[in-house]
Amino acid sequence: MPEETSLKKVIPGKESTLPNPYSKDFDRSEDSLSISLSDYNLAEKHRLKYGRLACSPSLLMARRVVGLLMALTALAGVVAPYHPLAKPTLMILLWIPLLAISIAPSFIAAERGMTALVLRSSLWKEEAIEKGVRRDMMAEPGMDRIKAGLNDVRLHNATAAILAAVSILLLILAAGLEPNGLAYNLVLLITLTSSLALSFHAIFTTDSIRKLGDELPYLVLHSPTHHPMKLDTILGDLIYAHLDPDHSLLWNTWESKLPKSLLPGVDKKQARERLLYLLHLNSRGDLNDEETMSELKEFIKPMAIEELLFDDKAPFNWVKIQRLISHARAWQVEVFDLLDRLQNDLLAGTTSITQNPWRMDMALADRCSNRTGHLFIALNNQTLHDRHLRVEVIVPGGMPENQEHRFELRSCPGPEGAVKITDPLVEDALDWMPKYLEKGVILWIGVAWNENVRGRRNVQVILRDDDGNILGSRIIKTKVLVGESNLSRQRLKRMLKARSKGENPLPLVEFTTATS
Numbered sequence: 001m002p003e004e005t006s007l008k009k010v011i012p013g014k015e016s017t018l019p020n021p022y023s024k025d026f027d028r029s030e031d032s033l034s035i036s037l038s039d040y041n042l043a044e045k046h047r048l049k050y051g052r053l054a055c056s057p058s059l060l061m062a063r064r065v066v067g068l069l070m071a072l073t074a075l076a077g078v079v080a081p082y083h084p085l086a087k088p089t090l091m092i093l094l095w096i097p098l099l100a101i102s103i104a105p106s107f108i109a110a111e112r113g114m115t116a117l118v119l120r121s122s123l124w125k126e127e128a129i130e131k132g133v134r135r136d137m138m139a140e141p142g143m144d145r146i147k148a149g150l151n152d153v154r155l156h157n158a159t160a161a162i163l164a165a166v167s168i169l170l171l172i173l174a175a176g177l178e179p180n181g182l183a184y185n186l187v188l189l190i191t192l193t194s195s196l197a198l199s200f201h202a203i204f205t206t207d208s209i210r211k212l213g214d215e216l217p218y219l220v221l222h223s224p225t226h227h228p229m230k231l232d233t234i235l236g237d238l239i240y241a242h243l244d245p246d247h248s249l250l251w252n253t254w255e256s257k258l259p260k261s262l263l264p265g266v267d268k269k270q271a272r273e274r275l276l277y278l279l280h281l282n283s284r285g286d287l288n289d290e291e292t293m294s295e296l297k298e299f300i301k302p303m304a305i306e307e308l309l310f311d312d313k314a315p316f317n318w319v320k321i322q323r324l325i326s327h328a329r330a331w332q333v334e335v336f337d338l339l340d341r342l343q344n345d346l347l348a349g350t351t352s353i354t355q356n357p358w359r360m361d362m363a364l365a366d367r368c369s370n371r372t373g374h375l376f377i378a379l380n381n382q383t384l385h386d387r388h389l390r391v392e393v394i395v396p397g398g399m400p401e402n403q404e405h406r407f408e409l410r411s412c413p414g415p416e417g418a419v420k421i422t423d424p425l426v427e428d429a430l431d432w433m434p435k436y437l438e439k440g441v442i443l444w445i446g447v448a449w450n451e452n453v454r455g456r457r458n459v460q461v462i463l464r465d466d467d468g469n470i471l472g473s474r475i476i477k478t479k480v481l482v483g484e485s486n487l488s489r490q491r492l493k494r495m496l497k498a499r500s501k502g503e504n505p506l507p508l509v510e511f512t513t514a515t516s
Helices: 028-054 057-079 088-125 143-175 182-204 234-241 245-261 268-284 289-296 302-309 318-331 333-348 429-439 487-502
Strands: 358-364 372-381 387-394 402-409 441-448 455-465 470-480
Touching (some): 028 057, 057 088, 057 182, 088 143, 234 245, 234 318, 234 333, 245 268, 245 302, 268 318, 318 333, 318 487, 333 358, 358 470, 372 387, 372 402
Antiparallel strands (some): 358 372, 387 402, 387 455
16 A cells, blocks of 8 residues: 655745754854954954064164155256166166065054954954953943054054155156156155155154054053052052053953962962062062062962963963053053162161051152143051041142042051061061052042143142041152153153063973972
């Protein structure tokens, strides 16, 4: 008996979904994400490669000199039009390769940098940078200035390319004209002008080109706009205040891993301050790599140090954290002056440490640009009890002229005498510094002056208790400037020097202690 075949009537439009031409294992969202990630990695590779090439001293020099040499040869064509070396055709063959070599790397690096920025922003939204973390990077405070800074570099490259193209086109035009004619001389003189403009433009925009090819691409472009008034953990808060929005969340992730790496009973805030201070001393040359590792093993599990500080692919490691510390110092040199004075007082056993119940130090830049400045006040309570204190800041001619801040200061009795920088038997300066940094307070107070104020000015700080009794008073002087002066350029030099530290190879050290 033949088998009965079941027939089913097909009604158009009855099914609610369209047929899927792809296999069940094919996921369009994952495929799109992988493509975006691949494009981002490629853009980053090009950004680093061509950015570092554009920042090389020889290429920066060529970028500045090629326009001047073009102007000189154009002038030679006017002065000696029949000389064989002054022919426009020869000039074209000589200058086109030089212009391409000097302008193309920075042009490619800036364009690929903008591509990488857009792709990274979309990857953050798709949780591809940090699993489970979705954020709109472009909406973060400060990203508009980073994007504007990158667009400025692109604009500089476009201007240089236009000036170079105009100069080359004029030389091509001159090649078809009769030598020593009026039109010939006029075209070469215009070429001379555009070539000089290219050279001067390259000189004035060199600093912006130096920002390309950075492993932390947005750090140098970022200008901090927000900061806490009170730095509870001085180095940690200072570094975080100067991080760009892209790396601030990654820094929080790195910090969350730190407590798991600590030995039992170690306070995580003091451990972070001690780690940062040790890397700062190592970067400055006060401690070598072996001494630094020995100190780290006193509060970090030896086997955890490698993952925490020696992962070359991690966002933050030994040299990158040293770069962040130096970058923060590039912005706020005065804070590190406070740290140096605190360390010197501990090493010398001064009365401000061994006898006084309070320690107050302050720092303000010698020159304050745009009639604004940052006043830092370091305070330590060396009594046996926590206390509430008030700080009054008096700025004659300022906006405002008087500020008052109230806060609680934790007890931190100091050593009885001078201490050594390192001592395996008793508490040394590397033990005392984290205590002072974690239990003390640094106030970060913005000061500003009226439009008619300039020149040398005094700022007074008065420390009072809750009853209004004066515990201490200090006066510091600064020079109020109307404009920027060259402070921004000096800061950029310090930031680029900090960047070079972050590009150093990781030190070669032993992670486990030798067993007898």
